[in-house]
Amino acid sequence: MKNLVFTLTIILLATYIQGYAQTNEDKAEDFTLNTLEGGTFTLSDHSEKVVFLYVFGASCSICLGSGDLTENLYQKYKDSTDFIAIAADIWDESESSVNSFVTSTGLTYTVGLNASNELSSYTSIQDRIFVIDKDTVIQHQSNVSQSNIEDAEMAIDAALTGMSDMPTSINNQHSKADKVLKAYPNPFINDLRLKYTANDATDVNIQIISVDGKIIEQQVINPSNSTEILFNTENWQQGLYIIQMQQQNKVNHVKVVKTIN
Secondary structure, eight states, X not given: OHHHHHHHHHHXXXXXXXHHHHHHHTBOOOOEEEBTTSSEEEGGGGTTSEEEEXXXXXXXXXXXXXXXXXXXXXXXXXXXXXXEEEXXXXXXXXXXXXXXXXXXHTOOSEEESSOTTTTTTTOSSSSEEEEEOTTSBEEEEXXXXXXXXXXXXXXXXXXXXXXXXXXXXXXXXXXXXXXXXXXESSSBSSEEEXXXXXXXXXXXXXXXXXXXXXXXXXXXEOTTTOSEEEEEOTTSOSEEEEEXXXXXXXXXXXXXXXXOO
């Protein structure tokens, strides 16, 4: 047990250094856009908020098919005073074309016009999403897909709870573990379900670990009996946790975020 905690601490320390270096390279540059609504949007005016940025092309067929996913994300966070979203047309198309795009995709959040120059340091490719934390550091960037939207939501949750400096390599392990280890709902309030795929019939060791390396809960399960666990987290503190699954010499991690009502 002590060896496991010590090993995890070393991993966290090493990857924190790696994450810190990457964070410095991913500082979001300021930009100002005229908006479809007739105003302006400047990133630095929202430095105390988590910013979701969606870059599209108004006549891009891929964007027309995926833009509604960003609206779903926006609806989830729109009531938070620490969150703001903006979409931006990087193809510099006419207002009527952008209006048509907004109607087709159902976007209800702020839309910026003629964004190619202002966002040149971010991307020259449409159908991209970015999550920028309160320190104006880019914590997530990807193309638009359902799985990437879910990853963006995790980045937003971490940024809103002050956990966006989570080590980079642990963050990246989430996508690799998804096929073996799935936690839902995420973020969660009280009940947290964990579903896993075992490699064989040997016992599976499940640990819930706080970001300071403390083991909050641990279970050893035989996969022949169950491949799903329900945790009651009523006594857990709000914040980010690492779920570790170990079966023989194979280890997988996934991160989860506990929120409040």
